Amino acid sequence: MKPMVKDATGETQAARATLSEVAALAKVSVATVSKVLNGRTGVSDETRSRIETLLEERNYNRRLSAQSTAPLIDVLCYELDSPFAGAAVSGIERAAREHGIGMVVAGAEESHLPAPEWIDGVLRRQPLGVILVAALLPEKDLARLRSRAIPIVMMDPYGAPTTEAPSIGSADWNGGFLATQHLIALGHKRIAIITGPETMMASTARLSGYRAALDSAGIPLRRDYIRPGAFHRDDGVAEGRDLLSGAEPPTAIFASSDLQALGVYEAARSLGLRIPDDVSVVGYDDLPIAQWVGPPLTTVRVPLSEMAEQAMHLVTRLRDEPELAFSRVDMATSLVVRESSASPRT
Amino acid sequence: MKPMVKDATGETQAARATLSEVAALAKVSVATVSKVLNGRTGVSDETRSRIETLLEERNYNRRLSAQSTAPLIDVLCYELDSPFAGAAVSGIERAAREHGIGMVVAGAEESHLPAPEWIDGVLRRQPLGVILVAALLPEKDLARLRSRAIPIVMMDPYGAPTTEAPSIGSADWNGGFLATQHLIALGHKRIAIITGPETMMASTARLSGYRAALDSAGIPLRRDYIRPGAFHRDDGVAEGRDLLSGAEPPTAIFASSDLQALGVYEAARSLGLRIPDDVSVVGYDDLPIAQWVGPPLTTVRVPLSEMAEQAMHLVTRLRDEPELAFSRVDMATSLVVRESSASPRT
Numbered sequence: 001m002k003p004m005v006k007d008a009t010g011e012t013q014a015a016r017a018t019l020s021e022v023a024a025l026a027k028v029s030v031a032t033v034s035k036v037l038n039g040r041t042g043v044s045d046e047t048r049s050r051i052e053t054l055l056e057e058r059n060y061n062r063r064l065s066a067q068s069t070a071p072l073i074d075v076l077c078y079e080l081d082s083p084f085a086g087a088a089v090s091g092i093e094r095a096a097r098e099h100g101i102g103m104v105v106a107g108a109e110e111s112h113l114p115a116p117e118w119i120d121g122v123l124r125r126q127p128l129g130v131i132l133v134a135a136l137l138p139e140k141d142l143a144r145l146r147s148r149a150i151p152i153v154m155m156d157p158y159g160a161p162t163t164e165a166p167s168i169g170s171a172d173w174n175g176g177f178l179a180t181q182h183l184i185a186l187g188h189k190r191i192a193i194i195t196g197p198e199t200m201m202a203s204t205a206r207l208s209g210y211r212a213a214l215d216s217a218g219i220p221l222r223r224d225y226i227r228p229g230a231f232h233r234d235d236g237v238a239e240g241r242d243l244l245s246g247a248e249p250p251t252a253i254f255a256s257s258d259l260q261a262l263g264v265y266e267a268a269r270s271l272g273l274r275i276p277d278d279v280s281v282v283g284y285d286d287l288p289i290a291q292w293v294g295p296p297l298t299t300v301r302v303p304l305s306e307m308a309e310q311a312m313h314l315v316t317r318l319r320d321e322p323e324l325a326f327s328r329v330d331m332a333t334s335l336v337v338r339e340s341s342a343s344p345r346t
Numbered sequence: 347m348k349p350m351v352k353d354a355t356g357e358t359q360a361a362r363a364t365l366s367e368v369a370a371l372a373k374v375s376v377a378t379v380s381k382v383l384n385g386r387t388g389v390s391d392e393t394r395s396r397i398e399t400l401l402e403e404r405n406y407n408r409r410l411s412a413q414s415t416a417p418l419i420d421v422l423c424y425e426l427d428s429p430f431a432g433a434a435v436s437g438i439e440r441a442a443r444e445h446g447i448g449m450v451v452a453g454a455e456e457s458h459l460p461a462p463e464w465i466d467g468v469l470r471r472q473p474l475g476v477i478l479v480a481a482l483l484p485e486k487d488l489a490r491l492r493s494r495a496i497p498i499v500m501m502d503p504y505g506a507p508t509t510e511a512p513s514i515g516s517a518d519w520n521g522g523f524l525a526t527q528h529l530i531a532l533g534h535k536r537i538a539i540i541t542g543p544e545t546m547m548a549s550t551a552r553l554s555g556y557r558a559a560l561d562s563a564g565i566p567l568r569r570d571y572i573r574p575g576a577f578h579r580d581d582g583v584a585e586g587r588d589l590l591s592g593a594e595p596p597t598a599i600f601a602s603s604d605l606q607a608l609g610v611y612e613a614a615r616s617l618g619l620r621i622p623d624d625v626s627v628v629g630y631d632d633l634p635i636a637q638w639v640g641p642p643l644t645t646v647r648v649p650l651s652e653m654a655e656q657a658m659h660l661v662t663r664l665r666d667e668p669e670l671a672f673s674r675v676d677m678a679t680s681l682v683v684r685e686s687s688a689s690p691r692t
Contacts, residue, residue: 039416070385070470072450080439083634086432093426093453102467104418104448107439121448124416233638262638269640288429289635292579292608294615 017058025058026051037148039123055147072102072127073315076114078134080107083287084304088133088155091308099316101128108135119144129315131155132165151318151325155311166318166327168311172202175300175333176209176254179282182298182335183252184217187343188280192225192250194239194260206256206284225250229260236263244271244279251344252280258287261297261340276342286336295339303331363404371404372397383494385469401493418448418473419661422460424480426453429633430650434479434501437654445662447474454481465490475661477501478511497664497671501657512664512673514656518548521646521679522555522600525628528644528681529598530563533689534626538571538596540585540606552602552630571596575606582609590617590625597690598626604633607643607686622688632682641685649677 019037023030028047035043036051043051075092077085089105096103104125108114112135119141122130129151137145137152142165145152154167183191193210196203207226214221227243229235236255240263243250255261261283268275275281275295283290283299290297310329318324365383369376374393381389382397389397421438423431435451442449450471454460458481465487468476475497483491483498488511491498500513529537539556542549553572560567573589575581582601586609589596601607607629614621621627621641629636629645636643656675664670 070467072471074448081433081436081634083429083432085436086429087427089435089451090427090431090453093451097452097461100463100467102420102450102452102471104450105435105439106443106448107436115443117446121416121446125418125448259638262640266640288427289638292605292635293639294608294612 017054022051022054022058026054037123038126039120052144052147056143070102071100072104072125073312074122074125074127074130075103075105076108076118076130076132076135076137077105078108078112080105083289084285085133087287087304088308091305092131092133092155092312094305095309095312099312101312101316112136113138114141122150123148126150129153129318131311131315149319151315153311153315153318155307166314166325167329168307168314169202169328169330170302170307171330171333172205173209173212175284175302176206177213178209178333178335179254179284179300180210180213181216182337183254183280183282183341184213184219186252186280186341188250188252189219190222190225190248190250190344191219191252191254192227192243193254194227194229194235194256194264196229196231196256198228203256210254229256231257231260233259233263233266236260237266238263240264240267241270244268244273250279252282252341254282254284256284258283258285258290258297258299260284261299262289262293265293275340277345280341280344282341290336291338298338298341299336301334301336303333307331363400368397368400368404372400383469384472385466398490398493402489416448417446418450418471419658420468420471420473420476421449421451422454422464422476422478422481422483423451424454424458426451429635430631431479433633433650434654437651438477438479438501438658440651441655441658445658447658447662458482459484460487468496469494472496475499475664477657477661495665497661499657499661499664501653512660512671513675514653514660515548515674515676516648516653517676517679518551519555519558521630521648522552523559524555524679524681525600525630525646526556526559527562528683529600529626529628529687530559530565532598532626532687534596534598535565536568536571536594536596536690537565537598537600538573538589539600540573540575540581540602540610542575542577542602544574549602556600575602577603577606579605579609579612582606583612584609586610586613587616590614590619596625598628598687600628600630602630604629604631604636604643604645606630607645608635608639611639621686623691626687626690628687636682637684644684644687645682647680647682649679653677 019033020030023033032043033051036048073096077089079085093103106118130145132154134156152165154165156167156169180191195207211221227239229239244267253264255264261281264281265275268279273279283297286299286301290299314324365379366376369379378389379397382394419442423435425431439449452464476491478500480502498511500511502513502515526537541553557567573585575585590613599610601610607627610627611621614625619625629643632645632647636645660670
């Protein structure tokens with residue numbers, strides 16, 4: 001019978017097992033448990049699985065060894081080649097550098113999950129923690145990280161409702177509200193929205209903010225002004241063209257991502273319409289390109305560098321302050337007014 | 347007297363010293379040499395410097411230990427938050443993943459050099475190699491990597507003529523020639539260029555390609571059509587505005603980077619000129635944004651993913667095939683024709 005201790009939430013739980021206790025229970029050598037812990041080969045599947053189960057059940061806690069290699073964090077990032085990922089990764093790198101920590105980066109697959117062999121590399125590297133940027137882990141990988149007391153933080157501006165890991169998001173509802181309120185204040189009444197995927201919390205929250213701003217101003221909601229999208233440029237081209245060539249076109253379009261907004265730019269151009277003279281456009285994200293396009297894009301800023309810094313801060317503190325495991329931080333969004341929004345022509 | 351052996355270039359050189367030989371020569375313990383090798387603390391500056399010198403002089407070659415941690419490469423990247431870096435890093439990551447190698451990424455400073463503490467992390471991590479993306483290392487760091495037999499590869503699309511490290515570049519002269527030839531074939535005779543920094547080989551080569559294409563077509567060079575820049579968007583705005591509002595404006599502008607081309611878009615927009623109807627624009631790089639802007643940009647493609655793959659391939663082979671250390675690969679550039687270039691109005 002293991003002694004009971006209080007954990008950070010005040011509940012009692014079994015004290016953490018040591019390596020040799022796990023080895024004794026599994027009836028294998030300490031070296032074998034060590035191999036499994038560090039993701040090495042030379043252990044049968046059956047034994048590996050038995051040891052994995054014990055590590056999890058017995059709440060094994062790897063002592064922080066006098067780290068002989070340089071400290072690392074592992075970052076798994078969705079769509080690593082997107083401008084969005086570029087900003088996130090570069091923010092985490094800056095924060096990691098300030099902490100004297102090296103950053104290992106891997107791209108997630110289309111499914112938002114890592115390549116199957118990713119977890120082996122992580123276990124062998126023994127990082128201080130793992131940051132998931134709009135990425136997900138299968139339950140099996142989560143368990144393997146948990147059993148080795150490697151903390152996980154989700155930096156997920158899209159607020160996907162997933163795992164138990166603490167997360168850093170951003171205020172999507174407020175963002176949607178701010179963007180729409182700005183267009184209303186300029187005098188627009190016919191304001192359309194192109195949304196993100198229905199399955200993402202972020203899309204729902206931005207759409208909800210849009211509706212709330214219209215409501216507050218007493219502007220009736222028009223179903224035909226709400227167009228579905230997936231945060232991609234193509235959405236903006238297709239829906240923008242359709243909206244702007246309709247019988248009663250909107251005078252302003254709120255796109256749920258900067259890339260969608262660029263698509264609306266293209267739609268307007270192909271129809272011979274000028275921005276903001278003929279139609280106002282507001283984007284979302286404030287990627288670097290937002291200020292490079294013509295006209296520079298009015299958009300909602302998602303504070304990616306600040307989020308990256310918070311994620312880095314959190315992941316380095318989780319081991320010592322497990323109560324942080326329950327935290328969910330939403331960082332403030334703000335409106336950046338540039339030249340793509342103006343009063344409608346009367 | 348050490349025995350002499352032939353190296354890959356056919357020249358003889360001293361055989362490589364072992365750890366204990368270096369320790370004996372330095373009159374310190376093997377453990378102390380090991381500390382220095384792995385960038386750890388607990389060694390006086392004087393001793394450290396004596397050992398560093400011996401490692402270098404005696405051509406120490408670390409045996410690839412049965413790598414107990416997962417294999418890593420270290421990437422140092424200039425302007426990590428730029429779209430350019432995003433494409434490079436994501437390409438290296440894909441290639442590293444295929445090799446089963448983890449990628450550590452750090453951003454270089456404004457000077458293209460790493461933060462002073464970067465090298466310590468690298469030495470402690472003992473990576474398979476280092477890839478510099480448009481970044482530089484001070485001689486001291488180069489020596490420390492050399493003495494530990496950690497190979498360096500430069501992935502430098504800008505072809506900076508630096509260190510002895512092998513490098514992967516791209517065919518800049520051809521790129522400049524292709525872009526200009528394309529505009530000439532469309533019927534343009536008044537073709538301006540905005541260049542990159544004079545100090546960069548890449549700029550000189552692209553400008554030279556531009557001149558060669560004009561020469562071939564018998565079009566006289568006009569000094570006032572050659573404008574200096576630094577690959578930045580602002581160059582395009584300022585020089586574009588000046589060129590297009592002059593007495594005899596060009597009918598086409600060749601920008602030495604996609605960001606400069608976006609600046610020319612902005613200049614044209616602010617003057618009420620349409621692309622390509624009033625002025626054709628060709629960019630350079632083929633960053634993702636080139637296809638997102640309106641109109642989609644005709645540009646010279648720098649094959650960043652292929653370059654990243656080559657760099658990765660090279661860095662993993664250098665240890666076994668030291669003759670590759672003298673290689674300089676320039677990957678082919680190609681023209682991507684989109685909608686920003688058309689025949690001039692007659």
